[in-house]
Amino acid sequence: MIHVGDNSWNLRILITDLQVEKTLRVKGDLHIGGVMLKLSKTEANPKDWSDHALWWPAKNIWLTRTRSTLDQVGLHADALLHFTPMHKILRVQIPDLRYIDCRVDFSVKTFKAVVSLCKDLGIRYPEELSLCKPLSPEHLKKNYADQPKKKMLVEQNGNYQNNQYIHPAPDTNTFIATHSNSFHGSDNSLDDRPFSCAPVAQRPTPPPHNPQGGSTPISSPTGTLRHHTNGFNHTSFNDSSSSLGDFIENLAYSPRAPSPEAISKLVRPKTLVERARMNVGWLDSSLSIMEQGIREFDTLCLRFKYYSFFDLNPKYDQVRINQLYEQAKWQLLNEELDCTEEEMLMFGALQLQINIQNDQPQPDSGIDTSSLDNGGDDDIDAALSELQITLEGPKNGAKNGDITHIPELTDYLRFFKPKKFTLKAYKRYWFTYKDLHLYLYKSREESRSSAPPSVSINLRGCEVTPEVNLAQSKFHIKLEVPPEFGNGPNSEVWIRCDNEEQYAKWMAACRLAAKGRSLADSSYESEVSSIRSFLSMQKPALAPAVNINPNNIDPSEYLASRFVKKLKGKAANRMLEAHANVKDLSLIDAKLNYIKAWQSLPEYGVSLFVIKFDGHKKACLLGIANNRIMQMDIATGDHIKTWRYNTMKAWNVNWEVKHMMIQFEGENTVFSCLSCDCKVVHEFIGGYIFMSMRSKENNQTLNEEMFHKLTGGWN
Template sequence: MIANGQIVGDGSWNLRVLVTDLQAERQLRVKSDLHIGGVMLRLVEDLEISMDWSDHALWWPSKNIWLTRTRSTLDQYGVQADALLHFTPMHKNLRVQLPDLRYLDMKVDFSVKTFSAVIHLCKDLGIRHPEELSLCKPLEPCHLKYNYNSMPKKKVENGVAKNGHPNLPPDTNTFIANSSPDGSTGSLDKSGFMCAPVTPSRPPPSSTPVSSPVGNTGSWGRQVYNSETNGYSPNLTTSISSEQLNGSYDSFLAQTPPPPSPEARKHMIRPKSLVEKARMNVAWLDSSLSIMEQGVREYDTLCLRFKFYVFYDLNPKYDAIRINQIYEQARWQLLNEEIDCTEEEMLMFAALQLQVNLQAKQPQPHLDNGNVSSPVEDDIDAALTDLQTTLEGSTINSYANDITQVPELCDELRFLKPKRFTLKAYKRYWFTCRDLHLYLYKSKEEMIHRQNSIYDINLRGCEVTPDVNISQNKYVIKLEVPSAEGMSEMYIRCDEESQYAKWMACCRLASKGRSLADSSYETEKQTILEFLQMQRPADEPAINPSSLDLQAEDYIAPRFLKKFRGKNQRILEAHANVKDLPLIEAKMNYIKAWQSLPDYGLTLFVIKFMGSKKEELLGVAPTRIMKMDITTGDHLKTWRYNTMIAWNVNWEVKHMMIQFEDCNIMFSCSSADCKVVHEFIGGYIFLSTRSKDASQTLNEELFHKLTGGWS
């Protein structure tokens, strides 16, 4: 029998396809062995509309997948007669919030893996090393109230959508269970990986962002930058597009925007506890899935943020945009209390921020492209410096006059090893550090002859935390040393800042397995001294307080506001230390000071170890993971990546097992999907393999191998 030119009974059937550009549905008579490319070709021929369809692909809404393998057949994808496919553009409009809180309307590929989408997005924005960034969904206050695994239940109880269905907007990682294997293994592939080219090569944006239509802000939009008022307004429909910028991002994204309005600040998320800080990490998208597969639709809002706190080759000469965006992310972390600091440190950050604001209004001749040396010259200079360091060796050894002796640091310091239920004071000992070990002696003679050491502390793998209060002349180094029982606390108190800088630099390097002979020792020591100097207030401000209208809430975190409100004199006194810094140097100093904070680079998760009913914190850092007390944040146990062998993930029950050289750990994550933890660990291992070789490009395959849970 023949019907409509087709032979009925030949195994063919009608496939429904919605063409989203036309909002028109078409039916194609197909067979199961027809490949996806053939479906699209027949559909375009059937439409008989002369336009470029090359950016279109088939999306299967009910299965939440793109049919991008054009050589695969309908049968291989499992498409049957009851399916409705969408023929839709792969590049869609996305509102992107940058770390500086401004919004850009961009064309983003919704069909590729999120990692690839971020790479193309950063290329358009002129941000190098996109592997350090990722996209996340904007958070609301309710996200901090519940753990990830209990939030959907709370939403069902608290509200129902107008259509009668539970009000359950897609959360991050909702679809992972549908697309991940039942079990997978990650392993530490030590194959060499070269980072993206060091030389800057940024052509004009290859995709032109367009403005979102009025009235469609997306389900996640909260506040946008208003170019007419130079401020932020909540719940508006305007944002910056490349048409308004005339395609030039350099001058726009490299400059700090005006402070957001009071209304907009009310929408910012401010965690009040360690658990709430951990819950903020629920928002990260899965780098191995496309944006579309994670519940994001056209005109929705996503946040572009630096996810991994390892900033490779941060060069002021051609990283102005990247430096400004890192500075802005650091600034808002401090002002929103996502990372803690002391009162003196807060004043220092406020002073640097004030200097940035003042310098932004001044011409910066050293940023003129005509005066910047070429990347080739920079690479040659760097190579010559490395060669000089190699040939000259280290000059830090003040105790040995020839290279056959091991560098050593000796001093008289105070020491305290606290014990439960007893009050003990600091005792003076003679300290010496050599071969990554710290030795304590009762007398100088015993130290010289290396006899009868009281303590022998292996610094490799220990946690080193500063405890400094300059106004009280307190310079303390807190050591948390791995032991069979967990982490043992010890405190070293120095008499003055130069002594503190020497020993702090020594302990930091030793904890990473680097000795005093390492060429970075002097740099580390100098950085610590500069950090302390910036915290020391000047006798009088360099600027007349009446000449500036300072709003304390723009510079000071809320917990310090009561103390500093109306006392701008103290900010200006701190500013006198940094008044001569040019714009880029002020931002770089801000970033370096942020990196010196004890909690810098620590991403938290609420977890439960197998066999335990108690919730604990897992801290993921660039070189290690830590078991932490959920109330105090004390470090209970540390495992370093260089002792990690492999990790296994069971996606069905969301359990993660990590195998180390000396033990195995297994846990479930309560505050986020297990994939988020998996990706942070694999991502940091991936970043540790970067090498400064301009001839190589970003190894996306290795990234997904380490973060995506491949078998």
């Protein structure tokens, strides 16, 4: 049949469920919804097509705006569309390294897909998590910019054509400006060049799905999963059930050892640069899973991305706490975080206690989790805390109700400022801490006179790093102090305390001062208590508290490999001695103490990236934490410079040259990211800004629009 002059043309559509190709006669003014309606009417057998949508393989985009016409989306007669289900099976590796098969919406933004997935899994505050592509050792050997880029092949009739390639969806970022507590997107338009957040491998032919393989299927977001134990690491479920109760309970407890498949795919970074390259795999939250090269039955990893954990509650968060503990455990066992020997033995002892308690009935826990909430550690909360103290007066340290009194901390400590070609010689001073400043005098008597201090240090914004060795009675505090006028590198100074009690008080004061909080802050005493508890768990006991044969313990399951090699045959005995300090903890208390100790490590919560500043030849590290950004030495990890979020005015990306620009008060910095796409860095910064806006007072619903405004921008 020949059509002359009616401006119509043939549109080819592959119905993926049936592997049948249909040809529709259409016009450019026909809308997408009309195409799907015509397509459904061509099928003789009635079928529910409500979960189907049109996918354009050549452009790598979903055509989900059903009111848009074919002319508006740029469809022509040479196009092939797929009519395919939006919900597809995705193999997800959760933090405890188990694999589950989940029915996930491939057509919505990744952030929304993660929210839905976490709801099914019983994990609150899904904004703290994201999906990332599994990494291989090759990803750690080269920076992202040097990785070979493989284009994804176009699917035609279920096959892959060698001469056609898909293009990733265009970026949606725009200029993001911040002012006070308000965040506004700019109208500045940016280059819409394509990008990819991780190297995309060539698409293989999808394998036939085997539900009895090494993963647990979730066949429906609303289906009940009736639990059958099918081996130690894997569970199978009945597809015809109606709630996720049994499955969620299962996620609150993890097997002692993951599957051999999961162990074999672990990547272990050996240097800071390799740790930075591990951030290459994060998906773009503002694009759909399908647009990022992921297809049905592919594998993605669900991980906690932002180290700002809001309202950890044992009553509601057993799954979340368990998975958070598992992620912390594997970070330490993989040596993604550095720790001392005593700390590693403490973590191994806590893990042993958790394994012991896993086999016993557990009472309700009443542990105080306030110190586990990093959401209160940001600069916005610090400003609110200062305002409260100004209005109500200090809660601690006031003399006889005198609200004008500024609490102080004084004692004799030792001080050292490194210089080139000098030995580490500490000098004794009388220290006075007052109003976020350290004042050092030669004696107590001198501090009472009108003489100026020998040394004065402003602690606000400094980096505080502990260096403790209980066996050697070594209690040192390293301070990296920003320059007085905001330019130049940080200066390094050291404080040496004489004993554990002295260290706990001064370390707590320095940590709070770095965040802009004084001794009057209500969290000071809890911070001191937390440090004391952390140290007490590291003290070895005279004898093991449980009757366990050390020969029956494999130290490699509890300790990082370098400590196993160092301790050799003593590892199990040393760990059992450390276990005496935690033998009375319940299961949930042991997990929370593990998380709390993990958060006390100096390197905790810092996501690393390899970058190069504009105009510089050498690369360096960029560390992004929940309240600050740091320039770090690429070899040692020492902090060169620190910028707090409360001094940041705007951040922006030039997509044409892949450069990121951050505006601070009185300073602009421009850099390119070598270890991953700059979009990943952009999203980390915006994500942490979003996390800081969460309120403890309001049980607010998740503001997805604000999240995308801060991390992905507007169209």
